[in-house]
Amino acid sequence: MTEDDDATTESGVADAFQQLLDSDVDGLLDLPGKPQKFTSSDRLERAFLEVVEFRRAHGRLPSSTTREISERKLGARLDGILADERKNEALKPLDEFGLLDMPAAPSSIDDLLDDDLLGPLGDETGILDVSSLPARRQRFETEGVARRKPARGFAEFEPLFKQKHAELRSGTSELMPYPGMKSIEPGAIFVLNGVMLFIAEVGETEYKKSTVRENKRERLRCIFDNGTESRMYRQSLAIRLGDEDGQIVKPLREPEILTDDEVSGYIYVLRSQSDDPQISGIADLHKIGFSRGSVQKRIKNADESPTYLMSPVEVVATYRVYNMRASFLESLLHRVFAEVRLSLTQVDQKGRNYDPSEWFVVPRKVIDQAVALITSGAIVDFVYDPDTQRLVETRLSS
Structure with a gap:
């Protein structure tokens, strides 16, 4: 093939391609243009127009507190726009419903109540009426006294x-x-x-x-x-x-105390008022005893009895016992605190030696704990540790 033949062929292809382009009335062969870049202003306008469309479709502003997620997003978006003066100015031309107009401040309380458009200050249900609620009961101490x-x-x-x-x-x-x-x-x-x-x-x-x-x-x-x-x-x-x-x-194992139940006795805790240095010098010295009748009557002549260390006593605690023998509860307490029983010999009025057996060197609060544990039946899992003056759970100490 000669050079003239090659030139003729190229010319024919170019003519055919040009004819194809000329016949593309729908622009199918047009090269795609470079995509337009969105600016921050474009994104702001598009976001605001979505709020405008919501207003047009529903006749109200979107709420930022509703459970509807899509509406809540629009409501939050509008709140953010209203809080920014520059965004307000930029979007004014698109605000066909006056969404960005700020209401004038009320000149009085009456104007505020009259202009309650959304009704947050209204009370048609009476929810703000507290006249029927009971008055707050008076406390016995000031706030500071009972503070933890x-x-x-x-x-x-x-x-x-x-x-x-x-x-x-x-x-x-x-x-x-x-x-x-x-x-x-x-x-x-x-x-x-x-x-x-x-x-x-x-x-x-x-x-x-x-x-x-x-x-x-x-x-x-x-x-x-x-x-x-x-x-x-x-x-x-x-x-x-x-x-x-x-x-x-x-x-659950404790018997229910009914109105017709009778007190079967009292467990009492006493503190000695003796001025004998051997006794007054012992900290946390307590007598644990029981009585079927009045405790005050029982200790009336304490200063004449070696049981009470030949001195007056003070009642620091009493526990009423129902539907069980008080003597049984007393013996359990004596057993719990056996290791700290007072070892002291007294002389009675007739000159006879007497060893009081119901006095124990134990803090009062530990006695309270022991009574509670005996009542619940859990005392079997505890022992008294004289060194730490605590009731220790046997499973933890073993």
């Missing part, structure tokens, strides 16, 4: 709380509705707002005179299982337990 603080010696109470939680999990104890102020006694355990509390001490009765009458009240020592304690009054705890649906922890 870290519990002193909490390690001594911790095993008791662990035991009670275990009993509740196993079903050997149960939570019952708070039965009333009479149940607030040493050794009682309650649950208040999800926190377990133990009544470690009940102080002596205080008398406070008012213009109407003389009120009696007792200061408590309440130990909470979160490691804090409070010195609130018995009446204050009773009010809180009643108002806040408090509960009492009761073992």
Whole structure:
């Protein structure tokens, strides 16, 4: 093939390709143009137009608090635009519904109430009317007096709380509705707002005179299982337990105390008021005994009896016993604290030697714990450690 033939062929191909391009009336063979780049202004306008379309379709503004996710996004977007003055100015030309117009500030409270467009200040349901609600009951102490603080010696109470939680999990104890102020006694355990509390001490009765009458009240020592304690009054705890649906922890094996049950006796804890240095110098010396009748009558002539160390005594705690022998409970307590029994010989009025057997060197709060553990039946898992002055769970100490 000659050079002239090659030129003729190339010319024919070019003519055919040009004819193909000329016949493409639909532009199918046009080269795609470079995609247009979106700026931040373009994205802002597109976002705002979606809000405008919502307003056109629903006749209201999108809410930023609704559970509808798509509407909540639009509502939040509009809130963000309204909070930015530069965005407001840039979007004014697209605001056909006046979404960006800021209302004038009300000149008075009446104007504010009259202009309550969305109704947040309205109260057609009466939800803001508190006239029918009961008045708040008065507390007995100021806020600062009953404030909780870290519990002193909490390690001594911790095993008791662990035991009670275990009993509740196993079903050997149960939570019952708070039965009333009479149940607030040493050794009682309650649950208040999800926190377990133990009544470690009940102080002596205080008398406070008012213009109407003389009120009696007792200061408590309440130990909470979160490691804090409070010195609130018995009446204050009773009010809180009643108002806040408090509960009492009761073992299932404990007999229910009915109105016709009779007290079978009393366990009492005494503190000696002797001025004998051999006795007054012993810290935490307590007598644990029982009586079928009045404890005060029982100790009337204590200063004449070696049982009471030939001196007056002070009653620091009493426990009422129902439907069981008080002497049995007393013997259990004596057995628990046998290692710290007082070793002392007394001489009675007739010159005879006498060894008092019901005096023990043990802190009062530990006695309270022991009574609670005996009542629940859990005392079999604990022993008293004289060195640490604590009731120690045998499974943990072994």
